[in-house]
Amino acid sequence: MSWPITWDDVVAARRRIAPYLQPTPLRHYAPLDEAVGLGIRVLVKHENHLPTNAFKARNAIAFMTALEPAQKTRGVVAATRGNHGAGLAWAGAELGVPVVICVPHGNNPEKNAAMRGYGAELIEAGRDYDEAVEVAKRVVLDRGMMLAHSTNDATIIAGAATLGAELCEQAPELDAIVVAVGGGSQAVGSLVAARALRPDVRVYGVQAANAAAIHDSWHAKTRLTRDSAQTFADGLATRATYDLTWPALLEGLTGFVKVPESLIAEAIRVLMRTTHNLAEGAGAAGLAGLLALREELAGKTVAIVLSGSNIDEATLRRVITGDL
Numbered sequence: 001m002s003w004p005i006t007w008d009d010v011v012a013a014r015r016r017i018a019p020y021l022q023p024t025p026l027r028h029y030a031p032l033d034e035a036v037g038l039g040i041r042v043l044v045k046h047e048n049h050l051p052t053n054a055f056k057a058r059n060a061i062a063f064m065t066a067l068e069p070a071q072k073t074r075g076v077v078a079a080t081r082g083n084h085g086a087g088l089a090w091a092g093a094e095l096g097v098p099v100v101i102c103v104p105h106g107n108n109p110e111k112n113a114a115m116r117g118y119g120a121e122l123i124e125a126g127r128d129y130d131e132a133v134e135v136a137k138r139v140v141l142d143r144g145m146m147l148a149h150s151t152n153d154a155t156i157i158a159g160a161a162t163l164g165a166e167l168c169e170q171a172p173e174l175d176a177i178v179v180a181v182g183g184g185s186q187a188v189g190s191l192v193a194a195r196a197l198r199p200d201v202r203v204y205g206v207q208a209a210n211a212a213a214i215h216d217s218w219h220a221k222t223r224l225t226r227d228s229a230q231t232f233a234d235g236l237a238t239r240a241t242y243d244l245t246w247p248a249l250l251e252g253l254t255g256f257v258k259v260p261e262s263l264i265a266e267a268i269r270v271l272m273r274t275t276h277n278l279a280e281g282a283g284a285a286g287l288a289g290l291l292a293l294r295e296e297l298a299g300k301t302v303a304i305v306l307s308g309s310n311i312d313e314a315t316l317r318r319v320i321t322g323d324l
Contacts, residue, residue, distance in 0.1 A: 076088060083111070110313070232318075
């Protein structure tokens with residue numbers, strides 16, 4: 001199998017991030033089991049309890065702490081729809097590293113405010129994430145900064161794998177993990193951790209049906225691109241596959257589903273009602289995927305990742321009222 005990182009990389013990332021991040025809880029909620037049904041026992045990994053309220057804080061601090069002093073002085077640039085950028089902005093503030101974040105026009109204003117609040121410089125350009133990446137690459141050339149790609153970087157993926165490692169250690173019984181896929185760092189991290197710690201655990205991916213390039217590629221067994229990624233789950237809004245994560249996703253995932261906007265919204269409502277935790281669209285996608293996989297996973301113990309809670313007020317209002 002084509003793995004972008006080794007278990008030793010994950011161990012090193014855990015050592016580097018330990019001074020900055022505490023392990024997040026893995027919790028069980030009987031009302032959530034009842035909502036999912038079919039005898040499924042659901043475990044929730046609460047990445048929304050991290051700084052910046054999202055698992056991307058792991059990726060960011062793993063990346064930043066691996067930089068050489070000269071690279072930290074040059075600063076870091078990245079493209080994001082929000083959580084990756086917020087993680088880097090937070091990590092930059094912790095370590096004194098200048099951070100520039102490129103976001104597409106019309107990006108979530110509350111996520112933009114959070115990034116600026118940590119001291120990052122924001123550049124608004126492009127119509128979506130993939131176009132913002134091209135802007136970030138130009139900043140690398142113009143300013144000599146380090147590119148922190150949200151997916152195509154081994155230290156980023158190793159940071160995400162610390163999530164999977166914690167989860168595998170925290171769950172004495174575990175049959176499967178259902179993880180959201182935007183670029184794939186979280187899913188590949190779970191695959192690497194499961195292979196090392198729980199080789200019998202199956203890992204499933206889930207994407208938004210409106211941004212399903214990697215899902216469609218996985219089922220076609222060839223890399224595809226899409227013209228748009230119009231989903232309110234902005235952390236999943238990608239239009240292509242990525243070099244470092246694609247081979248492992250293709251070979252490692254047990255299954256891969258895509259879910260409509262309505263099911264992602266329902267998953268947010270279910271999490272609010274049963275766990276009293278707020279989730280953004282991408283943060284609830286794991287539960288939406290589990291709901292789509294209920295028949296296949298009946299009677300199993302399944303972990304999902306509440307990977308982010310940074311939903312803006314206007315979108316949350318639409319989710320609650322059923323207007324999405």
